[in-house]
Amino acid sequence: MDSHSQPVRPDFSTVRFIYFDLDDTLIDHLKAQERALVDVWTQYPELQRTEPKVFASEFAGTNYRLWEAYRSSEVSQSELRRLRFEQTFRQIGVGTLDWREVDEIYMDCYSRHWDWIPDARDALMQVSRHFPTGIMTNGFTFVQKKKFEYFSLNRYARHLIISEEVGYLKPDPRIFAFAAEKAGFKPSELLYVGDSYSSDILGGCQCGWKTAWYLQPGKAPERHLADLVFSGFRELLQALIPDTKTNPT
Numbered sequence: 001m002d003s004h005s006q007p008v009r010p011d012f013s014t015v016r017f018i019y020f021d022l023d024d025t026l027i028d029h030l031k032a033q034e035r036a037l038v039d040v041w042t043q044y045p046e047l048q049r050t051e052p053k054v055f056a057s058e059f060a061g062t063n064y065r066l067w068e069a070y071r072s073s074e075v076s077q078s079e080l081r082r083l084r085f086e087q088t089f090r091q092i093g094v095g096t097l098d099w100r101e102v103d104e105i106y107m108d109c110y111s112r113h114w115d116w117i118p119d120a121r122d123a124l125m126q127v128s129r130h131f132p133t134g135i136m137t138n139g140f141t142f143v144q145k146k147k148f149e150y151f152s153l154n155r156y157a158r159h160l161i162i163s164e165e166v167g168y169l170k171p172d173p174r175i176f177a178f179a180a181e182k183a184g185f186k187p188s189e190l191l192y193v194g195d196s197y198s199s200d201i202l203g204g205c206q207c208g209w210k211t212a213w214y215l216q217p218g219k220a221p222e223r224h225l226a227d228l229v230f231s232g233f234r235e236l237l238q239a240l241i242p243d244t245k246t247n248p249t
């Protein structure tokens with residue numbers, strides 16, 4: 001156990017309902033995105049004038065900026081899907097590709113690389129035996145619904161909440177309020193588990209929820225508001241279900 005980042009055992013005794021983030025908390029979105037971009041790269045000689053890593057990192061940076069713009073309603077979902085390719089192509093000097101065709105291939109490849117974050121499935125299964133659970137995700141409805149189905153998430157989660165359906169993206173307090181209402185518990189009885197400090201941890205804290213931050217080992221800043229920082233799901237299980245055995249089952 002890392003005594004520097006985790007000096008005090010978090011008090012989760014008031015927790016009655018647990019919501020999980022989906023991308024990069026339960027499901028490895030970034031790995032699927034990277035692999036899908038390499039698949040796209042292999043199909044287009046125009047792209048191969050640039051290293052696949054450069055193409056993937058240009059796309060990732062552009063996508064991140066456009067998601068910020070989408071979050072603040074400056075661009076629509078369809079503009080985001082168009083611009084993230086058009087702008088990436090421009091940055092790497094490719095002018096001839098049809099973004100719609102590339103997007104279609106990308107989305108298809110992306111879904112073929114979906115996989116759980118290590119131990120996340122087992123943790124979700126165990127947590128859902130002890131607590132009612134839900135999933136709250138920022139994402140496109142048509143993509144996230146496919147993930148719910150592919151990973152059979154309705155087996156574990158009572159509520160599957162997607163920002164696009166609610167009309168607000170995390171960290172907007174209104175999506176946390178919507179989720180709390182669905183769960184039927186007070187904010188202090190809710191725990192949010194996620195990987196994004198700005199969307200998940202600050203969003204949850206602002207609404208009076210308990211928070212658990214999934215983060216790579218040693219990456220936590222000295223000062224943060226999360227009740228728990230964990231880098232392996234066993235740490236989360238031990239905090240929530242104290243009699244969890246430490247040996248893997």
Ligand SMILES: [Mg+2]
Pocket residue numbers: 021022023024025194195196
């Ligand atoms: Mg996430």
